[in-house]
Amino acid sequence: MLTTGDVISIVFFLSTLLVLLSGLPIAFSLAGLSLIFAGIGYLFGVFDFSTLLNLPLRYFGTMTNEVLVAVPLFILMGNVLERSGIAEALLITMGKLFGALRGGLGYSVILVGALLAASTGVVGATVAAMTLIALPAMLRAGYQPKLATGIICSSSTLAQIIPPSTVLIFTADILSAVNQTAQMRLGNFAASTLSAGELFAGALLPGLVLVGLYLIFVFLKSVFQPNSCPGMVLTEEDRRNLPRDVVLTLLPPLLLIIAVLGSILVGIATPTESASIGVFGATLLAILNRKLTWSSALEAGRNSIITTTMIFAIVLAASLFALTFRGLGGEHMVEQALKDMPGGVTGAVLIVMAVMFVLGFFLDTFEIILIMLPICGGPLILLGVDPIWLGVVVAMNLQTSFLTPPFGYALFYMRGLAPQSVKTTEIWAGAVPFVVLQLIGLGILWYFPSLATWLPGVLLR
Amino acid sequence: MLNALRAFAAVIDRANEKLGSLLGGLVWMVAAVCAVVVVLRYGFHMSFTWMQELYVWIHAVVFLAAASYAMLLNAHVRVDIVYSKWSLRTRTIVEIIGALLFTLPWMFVLAWLTWPFVVDSWSIWEGSPQPNGMPGVFLLRTMLLVFSALMTLQCLAIMARGILVLAGDRAAAETAPFARTTSALDNAA
Numbered sequence: 001m002l003t004t005g006d007v008i009s010i011v012f013f014l015s016t017l018l019v020l021l022s023g024l025p026i027a028f029s030l031a032g033l034s035l036i037f038a039g040i041g042y043l044f045g046v047f048d049f050s051t052l053l054n055l056p057l058r059y060f061g062t063m064t065n066e067v068l069v070a071v072p073l074f075i076l077m078g079n080v081l082e083r084s085g086i087a088e089a090l091l092i093t094m095g096k097l098f099g100a101l102r103g104g105l106g107y108s109v110i111l112v113g114a115l116l117a118a119s120t121g122v123v124g125a126t127v128a129a130m131t132l133i134a135l136p137a138m139l140r141a142g143y144q145p146k147l148a149t150g151i152i153c154s155s156s157t158l159a160q161i162i163p164p165s166t167v168l169i170f171t172a173d174i175l176s177a178v179n180q181t182a183q184m185r186l187g188n189f190a191a192s193t194l195s196a197g198e199l200f201a202g203a204l205l206p207g208l209v210l211v212g213l214y215l216i217f218v219f220l221k222s223v224f225q226p227n228s229c230p231g232m233v234l235t236e237e238d239r240r241n242l243p244r245d246v247v248l249t250l251l252p253p254l255l256l257i258i259a260v261l262g263s264i265l266v267g268i269a270t271p272t273e274s275a276s277i278g279v280f281g282a283t284l285l286a287i288l289n290r291k292l293t294w295s296s297a298l299e300a301g302r303n304s305i306i307t308t309t310m311i312f313a314i315v316l317a318a319s320l321f322a323l324t325f326r327g328l329g330g331e332h333m334v335e336q337a338l339k340d341m342p343g344g345v346t347g348a349v350l351i352v353m354a355v356m357f358v359l360g361f362f363l364d365t366f367e368i369i370l371i372m373l374p375i376c377g378g379p380l381i382l383l384g385v386d387p388i389w390l391g392v393v394v395a396m397n398l399q400t401s402f403l404t405p406p407f408g409y410a411l412f413y414m415r416g417l418a419p420q421s422v423k424t425t426e427i428w429a430g431a432v433p434f435v436v437l438q439l440i441g442l443g444i445l446w447y448f449p450s451l452a453t454w455l456p457g458v459l460l461r
Numbered sequence: 462m463l464n465a466l467r468a469f470a471a472v473i474d475r476a477n478e479k480l481g482s483l484l485g486g487l488v489w490m491v492a493a494v495c496a497v498v499v500v501l502r503y504g505f506h507m508s509f510t511w512m513q514e515l516y517v518w519i520h521a522v523v524f525l526a527a528a529s530y531a532m533l534l535n536a537h538v539r540v541d542i543v544y545s546k547w548s549l550r551t552r553t554i555v556e557i558i559g560a561l562l563f564t565l566p567w568m569f570v571l572a573w574l575t576w577p578f579v580v581d582s583w584s585i586w587e588g589s590p591q592p593n594g595m596p597g598v599f600l601l602r603t604m605l606l607v608f609s610a611l612m613t614l615q616c617l618a619i620m621a622r623g624i625l626v627l628a629g630d631r632a633a634a635e636t637a638p639f640a641r642t643t644s645a646l647d648n649a650a
Contacts, residue, residue: 020540021540021542021543022540022543022544022555022559023539023540023541023542023543023544023545023547023552023555024539024555024556024559024563025532025537025538025539025559025564026537026538026539026540027537027538028537028559028560028563028564028567029559029563031563031564031567032559032562032563032564032566032567033563035566035567035570036562036566052570052574053574055571055574056571056574056575056578056602056605057578059571059575059605060578060601060602060605063517063521063525063601063604063605064514064517064518064521064601065517066513066517068520069491069495069516069517069520072488072491072520072523072524073491073492073495076488076489076492269499269503272495273495273498273499275492275495276491276492276493276495276496276498276499276516277496277499279489279492279496280492280496297489298482298485298486299485301484301485301486301487301488301489302481302482302484302485303485304485304488305481305484305485305487305488305523305524305527305530305531306527306530306531306534306536308488308523308524308527309523309524309525309527309528309530309531310531310536310537310538312524312525312528313528313531313537314538317567320567362540362542363540364538367538
């Protein structure tokens with residue numbers, strides 16, 4: 001049944017997870033282990049070293065991939081918005097706009113989370129930024145701590161799915177490659193490519209559905225448990241300055257984000273082009289607010305390259321992982337296993353999602369996507385799964401995983417940042433209703449796949 | 462001997478620190494060149510292939526050369542379930558084993574596999590396959606070797622610090638990248 005290569009592939013995958021848990025940098029362990037298992041496979045005569053000769057070409061491919069340049073640019077844009085205080089001002093103004101309403105601060109955190117989706121796509125960083133800005137304000141206004149942490153954690157994970165998410169850029173890149181191979185094997189030699197813009201368009205409506213579900217939940221809370229989310233008390237001065245604040249601090253970043261996203265979605269600009277304009281728009285706003293100095297600009301640049309290089313190190317390592325895994329025949333094994341899965345396509349998709357969900361307890365999105373999609377994406381597409389739908393489901397699934405207590409990644413970061421007065425159990429309890437909302441969202445996407453596939457067809461084909 | 466290690470680690474660290482600041486500026490150049498391309502295309506209906514390649518290249522240079530800088534800052538993501546609970550000594554040993562077993566072999570194999578490509582590329586003075594593209598593709602290909610060299614050096618510097626920590630050097634215990642349990646990004650946020 002299982003060949004030697006299959007057994008080595010399984011041991012390879014499991015030992016990778018085990019070694020990653022040791023806390024060594026993920027990229028280095030992933031790459032190093034791949035080489036070790038390539039060596040083991042060679043000793044058993046099931047790995048051909050010439051497979052690895054492709055590695056430099058793959059790396060050159062990553063280096064010259066124009067679409068991936070959007071990643072550092074979006075990260076830089078997010079950094080500029082954050083460092084110049086624009087993100088904070090956005091939240092505060094929006095808080096004042098809805099603040100007097102019961103649940104108003106909650107609505108604004110959700111909306112700002114959705115808007116700042118561009119900022120990084122790295123869960124930890126987004127949770128950190130949102131917690132530092134929003135949690136003190138919400139607790140001061142008298143929010144139930146578990147509701148406050150639940151709203152912040154869930155809104156932070158929106159950055160995974162709402163475009164322009166950097167995660168989706170990589171997802172599109174991988175799915176495009178596996179889709180082409182899969183279509184070729186199905187005899188379709190003129191397979192259309194899958195662009196980052198299309199996946200953005202696909203993720204937009206499902207992302208908005210989630211935002212809607214979150215908003216409805218906070219609304220219901222404000223109706224049935226008015227004390228859990230009281231309105232803010234605005235001073236006379238706040239009231240007087242509100243119209244001016246809305247025009248000066250709320251509208252400009254809002255327009256910038258809409259312009260960047262809009263130009264990608266209607267197909268007049270590539271993600272990279274829009275991102276570069278976004279960087280300059282954000283910089284201009286920061287300068288007009290007198291919040292940008294040379295040193296803060298360089299600081300934003302340095303922060304961006306650190307996040308960028310960390311992501312790309314994983315890309316390079318995962319590339320070696322995929323090459324080795326394929327060389328050992330692991331990919332073929334996964335394909336067979338998924339094909340024979342009870343329940344057909346449904347069973348295959350469910351099992352892949354379940355594995356990704358569990359991985360989400362330990363690893364951040366980039367690792368999971370870069371390790372799992374090249375292995376499982378092709379077989380799923382061969383079974384007839386739509387690549388855009390698959391990308392969106394993966395993003396929403398991981399987002400859910402990051403929110404699930406007790407291991408959820410977002411909750412873990414929240415624990416590190418929230419004051420001690422907020423109990424860990426409260427953070428967990430606060431996340432539960434949002435996990436339920438996520439599952440509802442996934443259910444909707446499952447039964448109405450056109451939610452993800454309709455818009456790209458209308459906008460970009 | 463220990464002094465030599467100390468000096469070696471200090472030199473590498475300082476060099477990567479400098480490199481980091483430089484690269485932080487370069488990422489702005491990626492944005493600038495790309496924005497110029499956009500303005501020329503949509504505003505003036507002009508496009509230059511070399512310019513479209515230029516920002517992609519700078520981006521490649523940035524993420525490859527910044528990897529060792531991120532290593533210096535301990536910014537490469539880890540799964541932190543047990544790591545931060547370990548003693549500094551345990552962490553140091555794990556770090557040295559990781560460098561020897563994983564990072565250095567990766568860099569060595571990468572350099573070894575890339576070398577023939579780079580030599581070929583230099584021998585034909587390879588340029589862009591696109592008409593009017595960037596000249597000097599051989600330089601871009603060489604970046605993989607630079608990446609490998611920078612990472613190897615930073616890896617050795619980390620091992621040097623590790624040995625100093627194990628030898629009981631108080632200063633090294635405070636400054637070694639892996640002595641910090643929070644990454645630079647957490648601090649920034």
